Amino acid sequence: MSEIKSQSRLVCYEQVKYIIDFMAQHVDFASGNLRSLEARHTSKRLWEELARMLNNCRGGTRKTSDGWSKYWSDFKNKLKKKVWLLKRKKAGSSLKSIRPLTILEKRALAILGPYYEKIKCRKRYNKPASIELHPEVKLESFHETIHVDSFSKTQNESNDRLSGGDDQSNDSAESSGGEYINENDSNTPDRQNIYPQWLIEVEKKRADAELIRAKAEERRALVSAKNAEAALLQAEALKRLADAASTQAEAIMRIANVLETRGQRDMLAL
DNA sequence: CCAACGACATACGCTACAGT
DNA sequence: ACTGTAGCGTATGTCGTTGG
Structure with missing residues:
Protein backbone atom coordinates (compact mmCIF):
# COMPACT_ATOMS: atom_id res chain seq x y z
CA MET A 1 0.00 0.00 0.00
CA SER A 2 2.76 2.41 0.96
CA GLU A 3 5.41 0.49 -0.93
CA ILE A 4 6.49 3.36 -3.14
CA LYS A 5 6.67 5.84 -0.29
CA SER A 6 8.76 3.60 1.90
CA GLN A 7 10.89 2.09 -0.82
CA SER A 8 13.89 4.30 -0.28
CA ARG A 9 13.98 3.82 3.46
CA LEU A 10 12.52 0.51 4.46
CA VAL A 11 14.00 -2.90 3.95
CA CYS A 12 11.63 -4.83 1.71
CA TYR A 13 10.30 -8.31 2.34
CA GLU A 14 12.45 -9.78 -0.44
CA GLN A 15 15.60 -8.33 1.12
CA VAL A 16 14.89 -9.79 4.55
CA LYS A 17 14.06 -13.10 2.98
CA TYR A 18 17.35 -13.02 1.14
CA ILE A 19 19.25 -12.12 4.32
CA ILE A 20 17.70 -15.02 6.21
CA ASP A 21 18.35 -17.46 3.38
CA PHE A 22 21.93 -16.24 3.28
CA MET A 23 22.27 -16.61 7.04
CA ALA A 24 20.86 -20.12 6.84
CA GLN A 25 23.86 -21.00 4.74
CA HIS A 26 26.33 -19.21 7.07
CA VAL A 27 25.17 -19.87 10.60
CA ASP A 28 28.32 -18.76 12.40
CA PHE A 29 28.25 -15.60 10.34
CA ALA A 30 24.60 -15.07 11.26
CA SER A 31 25.22 -15.40 14.96
CA GLY A 32 28.30 -13.21 14.94
CA ASN A 33 30.69 -15.99 15.88
CA LEU A 34 33.26 -15.08 13.23
CA ARG A 35 35.69 -13.33 15.55
CA SER A 36 39.12 -14.73 14.89
CA LEU A 37 41.43 -12.80 12.60
CA GLU A 38 40.70 -14.93 9.57
CA ALA A 39 37.06 -15.26 10.48
CA ARG A 40 36.69 -11.51 10.71
CA HIS A 41 38.06 -11.23 7.23
CA THR A 42 35.55 -13.83 6.10
CA SER A 43 32.79 -11.96 7.88
CA LYS A 44 33.68 -8.73 6.15
CA ARG A 45 33.79 -10.45 2.78
CA LEU A 46 30.42 -12.09 3.41
CA TRP A 47 28.85 -8.78 4.43
CA GLU A 48 30.16 -7.16 1.27
CA GLU A 49 28.84 -10.01 -0.83
CA LEU A 50 25.48 -9.94 0.92
CA ALA A 51 25.24 -6.15 0.68
CA ARG A 52 25.92 -6.32 -3.04
CA MET A 53 23.15 -8.85 -3.53
CA LEU A 54 20.71 -6.97 -1.30
CA ASN A 55 21.39 -3.68 -3.02
CA ASN A 56 20.62 -5.35 -6.33
CA CYS A 57 17.08 -6.12 -5.20
CA ARG A 58 14.48 -4.25 -7.19
CA GLY A 59 12.65 -2.70 -4.23
CA GLY A 60 13.73 -1.88 -0.73
CA THR A 61 16.55 0.22 0.56
CA ARG A 62 20.25 0.47 -0.21
CA LYS A 63 22.90 0.17 2.50
CA THR A 64 26.60 -0.30 2.90
CA SER A 65 27.87 -3.60 4.24
CA ASP A 66 28.17 -1.94 7.67
CA GLY A 67 24.58 -0.75 7.36
CA TRP A 68 23.33 -4.24 6.61
CA SER A 69 25.39 -5.59 9.47
CA LYS A 70 23.74 -3.07 11.74
CA TYR A 71 20.33 -3.97 10.39
CA TRP A 72 20.91 -7.67 11.08
CA SER A 73 22.07 -6.86 14.58
CA ASP A 74 18.91 -4.85 15.23
CA PHE A 75 16.80 -7.57 13.66
CA LYS A 76 18.23 -10.16 16.02
CA ASN A 77 17.72 -7.89 18.98
CA LYS A 78 14.09 -7.21 18.12
CA LEU A 79 13.50 -10.89 17.52
CA LYS A 80 14.89 -11.77 20.94
CA LYS A 81 12.61 -9.27 22.61
CA LYS A 82 9.60 -10.47 20.67
CA VAL A 83 10.22 -14.08 21.57
CA TRP A 84 10.67 -13.12 25.20
CA LEU A 85 7.40 -11.19 25.16
CA LEU A 86 5.58 -14.06 23.48
CA LYS A 87 6.91 -16.40 26.12
CA ARG A 88 5.71 -14.12 28.89
CA LYS A 89 2.35 -13.75 27.21
CA LYS A 90 2.06 -17.51 26.93
CA ALA A 91 2.89 -17.79 30.62
CA GLY A 92 -0.10 -15.64 31.40
CA SER A 93 1.32 -12.16 31.69
CA SER A 94 -1.15 -9.44 30.89
CA LEU A 95 0.64 -8.00 27.93
CA LYS A 96 -0.90 -6.10 25.11
CA SER A 97 -1.53 -8.00 21.94
CA ILE A 98 1.67 -9.16 20.29
CA ARG A 99 1.67 -10.44 16.77
CA PRO A 100 2.87 -14.01 16.44
CA LEU A 101 6.16 -14.76 14.76
CA THR A 102 6.24 -14.53 11.00
CA ILE A 103 7.64 -17.32 8.88
CA LEU A 104 10.79 -15.29 8.35
CA GLU A 105 11.18 -14.68 12.07
CA LYS A 106 10.71 -18.36 12.80
CA ARG A 107 13.26 -19.19 10.18
CA ALA A 108 15.71 -16.72 11.70
CA LEU A 109 15.02 -18.26 15.08
CA ALA A 110 15.78 -21.69 13.68
CA ILE A 111 19.11 -20.35 12.47
CA LEU A 112 19.94 -18.50 15.67
CA GLY A 113 18.49 -21.00 18.14
CA PRO A 114 21.78 -22.83 18.79
CA TYR A 115 23.51 -19.49 19.18
CA TYR A 116 21.02 -18.34 21.80
CA GLU A 117 21.50 -21.67 23.53
CA LYS A 118 25.23 -20.98 23.60
CA ILE A 119 24.67 -17.54 25.14
CA LYS A 120 22.46 -19.08 27.78
CA CYS A 121 25.16 -21.54 28.78
CA ARG A 122 27.77 -18.78 28.82
CA LYS A 123 25.68 -16.62 31.10
CA ARG A 124 24.74 -19.46 33.38
CA TYR A 125 28.15 -20.99 33.85
CA ASN A 126 30.30 -18.01 32.98
CA LYS A 127 32.47 -20.11 30.71
CA PRO A 128 32.50 -21.03 27.02
CA ALA A 129 29.64 -23.24 26.07
CA SER A 130 30.34 -26.69 24.81
CA ILE A 131 27.38 -26.73 22.50
CA GLU A 132 28.38 -27.06 18.92
CA LEU A 133 26.84 -24.68 16.49
CA HIS A 134 25.24 -26.10 13.44
CA PRO A 135 27.60 -25.90 10.51
CA GLU A 136 24.59 -25.04 8.46
CA VAL A 137 20.88 -25.20 8.91
CA LYS A 138 19.36 -28.29 7.47
CA LEU A 139 15.72 -29.11 7.08
CA GLU A 140 15.78 -31.83 9.70
CA SER A 141 17.25 -29.47 12.29
CA PHE A 142 14.37 -27.05 12.11
CA HIS A 143 12.86 -27.38 15.58
CA GLU A 144 11.60 -23.92 16.14
CA THR A 145 9.53 -24.53 19.23
CA ILE A 146 12.51 -25.95 21.08
CA HIS A 147 14.58 -22.96 20.18
CA VAL A 148 11.91 -20.52 21.25
CA ASP A 149 11.65 -22.16 24.62
CA SER A 150 15.34 -22.58 25.22
CA PHE A 151 16.11 -19.12 24.06
CA SER A 152 13.47 -17.38 26.09
CA LYS A 153 14.93 -18.74 29.30
CA THR A 154 17.99 -16.66 28.63
CA GLN A 155 16.12 -13.44 28.83
CA ASN A 156 16.34 -12.96 32.57
CA GLU A 157 17.46 -9.41 32.42
CA SER A 158 14.87 -6.73 32.13
CA ASN A 159 13.77 -5.72 28.70
CA ASP A 160 11.84 -2.58 29.28
CA ARG A 161 11.80 -1.40 25.72
CA LEU A 162 8.91 -3.02 23.97
CA SER A 163 9.52 -3.17 20.28
CA GLY A 164 6.85 -5.62 19.29
CA GLY A 165 8.85 -6.48 16.21
CA ASP A 166 6.15 -6.64 13.60
CA ASP A 167 5.09 -3.98 11.30
CA GLN A 168 1.51 -3.29 10.56
CA SER A 169 2.04 -2.22 6.98
CA ASN A 170 2.19 -4.83 4.29
CA ASP A 171 5.31 -3.28 2.85
CA SER A 172 7.62 -3.69 5.75
CA ALA A 173 9.98 -6.58 5.66
CA GLU A 174 9.01 -8.32 8.84
CA SER A 175 5.34 -8.56 8.15
CA SER A 176 4.82 -8.17 4.47
CA GLY A 177 3.17 -11.06 2.79
CA GLY A 178 1.05 -11.65 5.86
CA GLU A 179 3.07 -14.70 6.73
CA TYR A 180 1.95 -15.00 10.31
CA ILE A 181 1.57 -18.46 11.61
CA ASN A 182 -0.20 -19.77 14.62
CA GLU A 183 2.55 -20.16 17.16
CA ASN A 184 0.84 -23.18 18.66
CA ASP A 185 0.89 -24.99 15.36
CA SER A 186 4.29 -26.64 15.45
CA ASN A 187 3.65 -28.62 12.29
CA THR A 188 3.23 -25.76 9.89
CA PRO A 189 4.96 -26.58 6.60
CA ASP A 190 7.35 -23.64 6.72
CA ARG A 191 10.35 -25.93 6.42
CA GLN A 192 9.47 -26.04 2.73
CA ASN A 193 10.37 -22.38 2.64
CA ILE A 194 13.93 -22.75 3.89
CA TYR A 195 15.12 -22.63 0.30
CA PRO A 196 12.34 -20.90 -1.57
C1' DC B 1 50.27 -15.12 32.10
C1' DC B 2 48.13 -10.86 31.65
C1' DA B 3 47.07 -6.20 30.31
C1' DA B 4 46.27 -3.41 26.25
C1' DC B 5 44.19 -3.06 22.10
C1' DG B 6 41.13 -3.66 18.16
C1' DA B 7 37.06 -5.36 16.01
C1' DC B 8 32.61 -6.51 16.32
C1' DA B 9 27.99 -7.25 18.60
C1' DT B 10 24.59 -5.53 21.53
C1' DA B 11 21.69 -2.25 23.96
C1' DC B 12 19.62 1.97 24.25
C1' DG B 13 18.01 6.49 22.97
C1' DC B 14 16.63 9.39 19.41
C1' DT B 15 14.39 10.82 15.00
C1' DA B 16 11.45 10.20 11.05
C1' DC B 17 7.51 8.54 9.32
C1' DA B 18 3.15 5.99 8.63
C1' DG B 19 -1.24 4.78 10.42
C1' DT B 20 -5.25 5.91 13.31
C1' DA C 1 -2.18 14.99 17.75
C1' DC C 2 -0.94 10.62 19.24
C1' DT C 3 1.09 6.07 18.89
C1' DG C 4 3.98 2.49 17.21
C1' DT C 5 7.77 1.00 14.49
C1' DA C 6 11.90 1.21 11.45
C1' DG C 7 16.26 2.86 11.12
C1' DC C 8 20.38 5.25 12.73
C1' DG C 9 24.03 6.96 16.06
C1' DT C 10 26.63 5.89 19.81
C1' DA C 11 28.07 4.01 24.33
C1' DT C 12 29.14 -0.22 26.28
C1' DG C 13 30.23 -5.13 26.48
C1' DT C 14 32.52 -9.20 24.69
C1' DC C 15 36.01 -11.75 22.70
C1' DG C 16 40.34 -12.74 20.14
C1' DT C 17 45.00 -11.20 19.29
C1' DT C 18 49.34 -9.39 20.49
C1' DG C 19 53.34 -7.86 22.93
C1' DG C 20 55.88 -7.53 27.20
Whole structure:
Protein backbone atom coordinates (compact mmCIF):
# COMPACT_ATOMS: atom_id res chain seq x y z
CA MET A 1 0.00 0.00 0.00
CA SER A 2 2.76 2.41 0.96
CA GLU A 3 5.41 0.49 -0.93
CA ILE A 4 6.49 3.36 -3.14
CA LYS A 5 6.67 5.84 -0.29
CA SER A 6 8.76 3.60 1.90
CA GLN A 7 10.89 2.09 -0.82
CA SER A 8 13.89 4.30 -0.28
CA ARG A 9 13.98 3.82 3.46
CA LEU A 10 12.52 0.51 4.46
CA VAL A 11 14.00 -2.90 3.95
CA CYS A 12 11.63 -4.83 1.71
CA TYR A 13 10.30 -8.31 2.34
CA GLU A 14 12.45 -9.78 -0.44
CA GLN A 15 15.60 -8.33 1.12
CA VAL A 16 14.89 -9.79 4.55
CA LYS A 17 14.06 -13.10 2.98
CA TYR A 18 17.35 -13.02 1.14
CA ILE A 19 19.25 -12.12 4.32
CA ILE A 20 17.70 -15.02 6.21
CA ASP A 21 18.35 -17.46 3.38
CA PHE A 22 21.93 -16.24 3.28
CA MET A 23 22.27 -16.61 7.04
CA ALA A 24 20.86 -20.12 6.84
CA GLN A 25 23.86 -21.00 4.74
CA HIS A 26 26.33 -19.21 7.07
CA VAL A 27 25.17 -19.87 10.60
CA ASP A 28 28.32 -18.76 12.40
CA PHE A 29 28.25 -15.60 10.34
CA ALA A 30 24.60 -15.07 11.26
CA SER A 31 25.22 -15.40 14.96
CA GLY A 32 28.30 -13.21 14.94
CA ASN A 33 30.69 -15.99 15.88
CA LEU A 34 33.26 -15.08 13.23
CA ARG A 35 35.69 -13.33 15.55
CA SER A 36 39.12 -14.73 14.89
CA LEU A 37 41.43 -12.80 12.60
CA GLU A 38 40.70 -14.93 9.57
CA ALA A 39 37.06 -15.26 10.48
CA ARG A 40 36.69 -11.51 10.71
CA HIS A 41 38.06 -11.23 7.23
CA THR A 42 35.55 -13.83 6.10
CA SER A 43 32.79 -11.96 7.88
CA LYS A 44 33.68 -8.73 6.15
CA ARG A 45 33.79 -10.45 2.78
CA LEU A 46 30.42 -12.09 3.41
CA TRP A 47 28.85 -8.78 4.43
CA GLU A 48 30.16 -7.16 1.27
CA GLU A 49 28.84 -10.01 -0.83
CA LEU A 50 25.48 -9.94 0.92
CA ALA A 51 25.24 -6.15 0.68
CA ARG A 52 25.92 -6.32 -3.04
CA MET A 53 23.15 -8.85 -3.53
CA LEU A 54 20.71 -6.97 -1.30
CA ASN A 55 21.39 -3.68 -3.02
CA ASN A 56 20.62 -5.35 -6.33
CA CYS A 57 17.08 -6.12 -5.20
CA ARG A 58 14.48 -4.25 -7.19
CA GLY A 59 12.65 -2.70 -4.23
CA GLY A 60 13.73 -1.88 -0.73
CA THR A 61 16.55 0.22 0.56
CA ARG A 62 20.25 0.47 -0.21
CA LYS A 63 22.90 0.17 2.50
CA THR A 64 26.60 -0.30 2.90
CA SER A 65 27.87 -3.60 4.24
CA ASP A 66 28.17 -1.94 7.67
CA GLY A 67 24.58 -0.75 7.36
CA TRP A 68 23.33 -4.24 6.61
CA SER A 69 25.39 -5.59 9.47
CA LYS A 70 23.74 -3.07 11.74
CA TYR A 71 20.33 -3.97 10.39
CA TRP A 72 20.91 -7.67 11.08
CA SER A 73 22.07 -6.86 14.58
CA ASP A 74 18.91 -4.85 15.23
CA PHE A 75 16.80 -7.57 13.66
CA LYS A 76 18.23 -10.16 16.02
CA ASN A 77 17.72 -7.89 18.98
CA LYS A 78 14.09 -7.21 18.12
CA LEU A 79 13.50 -10.89 17.52
CA LYS A 80 14.89 -11.77 20.94
CA LYS A 81 12.61 -9.27 22.61
CA LYS A 82 9.60 -10.47 20.67
CA VAL A 83 10.22 -14.08 21.57
CA TRP A 84 10.67 -13.12 25.20
CA LEU A 85 7.40 -11.19 25.16
CA LEU A 86 5.58 -14.06 23.48
CA LYS A 87 6.91 -16.40 26.12
CA ARG A 88 5.71 -14.12 28.89
CA LYS A 89 2.35 -13.75 27.21
CA LYS A 90 2.06 -17.51 26.93
CA ALA A 91 2.89 -17.79 30.62
CA GLY A 92 -0.10 -15.64 31.40
CA SER A 93 1.32 -12.16 31.69
CA SER A 94 -1.15 -9.44 30.89
CA LEU A 95 0.64 -8.00 27.93
CA LYS A 96 -0.90 -6.10 25.11
CA SER A 97 -1.53 -8.00 21.94
CA ILE A 98 1.67 -9.16 20.29
CA ARG A 99 1.67 -10.44 16.77
CA PRO A 100 2.87 -14.01 16.44
CA LEU A 101 6.16 -14.76 14.76
CA THR A 102 6.24 -14.53 11.00
CA ILE A 103 7.64 -17.32 8.88
CA LEU A 104 10.79 -15.29 8.35
CA GLU A 105 11.18 -14.68 12.07
CA LYS A 106 10.71 -18.36 12.80
CA ARG A 107 13.26 -19.19 10.18
CA ALA A 108 15.71 -16.72 11.70
CA LEU A 109 15.02 -18.26 15.08
CA ALA A 110 15.78 -21.69 13.68
CA ILE A 111 19.11 -20.35 12.47
CA LEU A 112 19.94 -18.50 15.67
CA GLY A 113 18.49 -21.00 18.14
CA PRO A 114 21.78 -22.83 18.79
CA TYR A 115 23.51 -19.49 19.18
CA TYR A 116 21.02 -18.34 21.80
CA GLU A 117 21.50 -21.67 23.53
CA LYS A 118 25.23 -20.98 23.60
CA ILE A 119 24.67 -17.54 25.14
CA LYS A 120 22.46 -19.08 27.78
CA CYS A 121 25.16 -21.54 28.78
CA ARG A 122 27.77 -18.78 28.82
CA LYS A 123 25.68 -16.62 31.10
CA ARG A 124 24.74 -19.46 33.38
CA TYR A 125 28.15 -20.99 33.85
CA ASN A 126 30.30 -18.01 32.98
CA LYS A 127 32.47 -20.11 30.71
CA PRO A 128 32.50 -21.03 27.02
CA ALA A 129 29.64 -23.24 26.07
CA SER A 130 30.34 -26.69 24.81
CA ILE A 131 27.38 -26.73 22.50
CA GLU A 132 28.38 -27.06 18.92
CA LEU A 133 26.84 -24.68 16.49
CA HIS A 134 25.24 -26.10 13.44
CA PRO A 135 27.60 -25.90 10.51
CA GLU A 136 24.59 -25.04 8.46
CA VAL A 137 20.88 -25.20 8.91
CA LYS A 138 19.36 -28.29 7.47
CA LEU A 139 15.72 -29.11 7.08
CA GLU A 140 15.78 -31.83 9.70
CA SER A 141 17.25 -29.47 12.29
CA PHE A 142 14.37 -27.05 12.11
CA HIS A 143 12.86 -27.38 15.58
CA GLU A 144 11.60 -23.92 16.14
CA THR A 145 9.53 -24.53 19.23
CA ILE A 146 12.51 -25.95 21.08
CA HIS A 147 14.58 -22.96 20.18
CA VAL A 148 11.91 -20.52 21.25
CA ASP A 149 11.65 -22.16 24.62
CA SER A 150 15.34 -22.58 25.22
CA PHE A 151 16.11 -19.12 24.06
CA SER A 152 13.47 -17.38 26.09
CA LYS A 153 14.93 -18.74 29.30
CA THR A 154 17.99 -16.66 28.63
CA GLN A 155 16.12 -13.44 28.83
CA ASN A 156 16.34 -12.96 32.57
CA GLU A 157 17.46 -9.41 32.42
CA SER A 158 14.87 -6.73 32.13
CA ASN A 159 13.77 -5.72 28.70
CA ASP A 160 11.84 -2.58 29.28
CA ARG A 161 11.80 -1.40 25.72
CA LEU A 162 8.91 -3.02 23.97
CA SER A 163 9.52 -3.17 20.28
CA GLY A 164 6.85 -5.62 19.29
CA GLY A 165 8.85 -6.48 16.21
CA ASP A 166 6.15 -6.64 13.60
CA ASP A 167 5.09 -3.98 11.30
CA GLN A 168 1.51 -3.29 10.56
CA SER A 169 2.04 -2.22 6.98
CA ASN A 170 2.19 -4.83 4.29
CA ASP A 171 5.31 -3.28 2.85
CA SER A 172 7.62 -3.69 5.75
CA ALA A 173 9.98 -6.58 5.66
CA GLU A 174 9.01 -8.32 8.84
CA SER A 175 5.34 -8.56 8.15
CA SER A 176 4.82 -8.17 4.47
CA GLY A 177 3.17 -11.06 2.79
CA GLY A 178 1.05 -11.65 5.86
CA GLU A 179 3.07 -14.70 6.73
CA TYR A 180 1.95 -15.00 10.31
CA ILE A 181 1.57 -18.46 11.61
CA ASN A 182 -0.20 -19.77 14.62
CA GLU A 183 2.55 -20.16 17.16
CA ASN A 184 0.84 -23.18 18.66
CA ASP A 185 0.89 -24.99 15.36
CA SER A 186 4.29 -26.64 15.45
CA ASN A 187 3.65 -28.62 12.29
CA THR A 188 3.23 -25.76 9.89
CA PRO A 189 4.96 -26.58 6.60
CA ASP A 190 7.35 -23.64 6.72
CA ARG A 191 10.35 -25.93 6.42
CA GLN A 192 9.47 -26.04 2.73
CA ASN A 193 10.37 -22.38 2.64
CA ILE A 194 13.93 -22.75 3.89
CA TYR A 195 15.12 -22.63 0.30
CA PRO A 196 12.34 -20.90 -1.57
CA GLN A 197 11.72 -21.11 -5.27
CA TRP A 198 12.86 -17.56 -5.93
CA LEU A 199 16.22 -18.23 -4.29
CA ILE A 200 16.67 -21.35 -6.37
CA GLU A 201 15.90 -19.28 -9.48
CA VAL A 202 18.44 -16.66 -8.41
CA GLU A 203 21.07 -19.35 -7.85
CA LYS A 204 20.27 -20.84 -11.27
CA LYS A 205 20.73 -17.47 -12.91
CA ARG A 206 23.97 -16.96 -11.05
CA ALA A 207 25.19 -20.38 -12.21
CA ASP A 208 24.23 -19.50 -15.79
CA ALA A 209 26.11 -16.22 -15.52
CA GLU A 210 29.15 -18.10 -14.15
CA LEU A 211 28.97 -20.51 -17.10
CA ILE A 212 28.82 -17.65 -19.60
CA ARG A 213 31.74 -15.98 -17.89
CA ALA A 214 33.74 -19.22 -17.90
CA LYS A 215 33.08 -19.66 -21.64
CA ALA A 216 34.16 -16.09 -22.28
CA GLU A 217 37.33 -16.75 -20.27
CA GLU A 218 37.95 -19.86 -22.34
CA ARG A 219 37.56 -17.87 -25.58
CA ARG A 220 39.84 -15.18 -24.21
CA ALA A 221 42.44 -17.83 -23.33
CA LEU A 222 42.25 -19.23 -26.89
CA VAL A 223 42.72 -15.76 -28.38
CA SER A 224 45.65 -15.17 -26.02
CA ALA A 225 47.22 -18.48 -27.10
CA LYS A 226 46.86 -17.51 -30.75
CA ASN A 227 48.34 -14.09 -30.01
CA ALA A 228 51.27 -15.73 -28.28
CA GLU A 229 51.78 -18.08 -31.24
CA ALA A 230 51.71 -15.14 -33.67
CA ALA A 231 54.16 -13.23 -31.49
CA LEU A 232 56.47 -16.23 -31.52
CA LEU A 233 56.34 -16.41 -35.31
CA GLN A 234 56.92 -12.69 -35.53
CA ALA A 235 59.94 -13.00 -33.23
CA GLU A 236 61.37 -15.80 -35.37
CA ALA A 237 60.85 -13.70 -38.51
CA LEU A 238 62.54 -10.73 -36.87
CA LYS A 239 65.45 -12.97 -35.87
CA ARG A 240 65.84 -14.18 -39.45
CA LEU A 241 65.60 -10.60 -40.64
CA ALA A 242 68.32 -9.62 -38.18
CA ASP A 243 70.47 -12.55 -39.36
CA ALA A 244 69.98 -11.50 -42.96
CA ALA A 245 70.84 -7.91 -42.11
CA SER A 246 73.95 -9.14 -40.32
CA THR A 247 74.99 -11.26 -43.34
CA GLN A 248 74.31 -8.31 -45.61
CA ALA A 249 76.44 -6.07 -43.41
CA GLU A 250 79.30 -8.57 -43.54
CA ALA A 251 79.04 -8.73 -47.33
CA ILE A 252 79.11 -4.94 -47.54
CA MET A 253 82.18 -4.92 -45.30
CA ARG A 254 83.94 -7.43 -47.59
CA ILE A 255 83.01 -5.41 -50.65
CA ALA A 256 84.30 -2.29 -48.97
CA ASN A 257 87.56 -4.03 -48.08
CA VAL A 258 87.95 -5.26 -51.65
CA LEU A 259 87.26 -1.80 -53.02
CA GLU A 260 89.67 -0.24 -50.54
CA THR A 261 92.43 -2.72 -51.47
CA ARG A 262 91.82 -2.13 -55.17
CA GLY A 263 91.92 1.61 -54.68
CA GLN A 264 95.27 1.44 -52.84
CA ARG A 265 96.68 -0.80 -55.63
CA ASP A 266 95.54 1.67 -58.32
CA MET A 267 97.16 4.52 -56.40
CA LEU A 268 100.48 2.65 -56.27
CA ALA A 269 100.27 1.81 -60.01
CA LEU A 270 99.97 5.51 -60.81
C1' DC B 1 50.27 -15.12 32.10
C1' DC B 2 48.13 -10.86 31.65
C1' DA B 3 47.07 -6.20 30.31
C1' DA B 4 46.27 -3.41 26.25
C1' DC B 5 44.19 -3.06 22.10
C1' DG B 6 41.13 -3.66 18.16
C1' DA B 7 37.06 -5.36 16.01
C1' DC B 8 32.61 -6.51 16.32
C1' DA B 9 27.99 -7.25 18.60
C1' DT B 10 24.59 -5.53 21.53
C1' DA B 11 21.69 -2.25 23.96
C1' DC B 12 19.62 1.97 24.25
C1' DG B 13 18.01 6.49 22.97
C1' DC B 14 16.63 9.39 19.41
C1' DT B 15 14.39 10.82 15.00
C1' DA B 16 11.45 10.20 11.05
C1' DC B 17 7.51 8.54 9.32
C1' DA B 18 3.15 5.99 8.63
C1' DG B 19 -1.24 4.78 10.42
C1' DT B 20 -5.25 5.91 13.31
C1' DA C 1 -2.18 14.99 17.75
C1' DC C 2 -0.94 10.62 19.24
C1' DT C 3 1.09 6.07 18.89
C1' DG C 4 3.98 2.49 17.21
C1' DT C 5 7.77 1.00 14.49
C1' DA C 6 11.90 1.21 11.45
C1' DG C 7 16.26 2.86 11.12
C1' DC C 8 20.38 5.25 12.73
C1' DG C 9 24.03 6.96 16.06
C1' DT C 10 26.63 5.89 19.81
C1' DA C 11 28.07 4.01 24.33
C1' DT C 12 29.14 -0.22 26.28
C1' DG C 13 30.23 -5.13 26.48
C1' DT C 14 32.52 -9.20 24.69
C1' DC C 15 36.01 -11.75 22.70
C1' DG C 16 40.34 -12.74 20.14
C1' DT C 17 45.00 -11.20 19.29
C1' DT C 18 49.34 -9.39 20.49
C1' DG C 19 53.34 -7.86 22.93
C1' DG C 20 55.88 -7.53 27.20
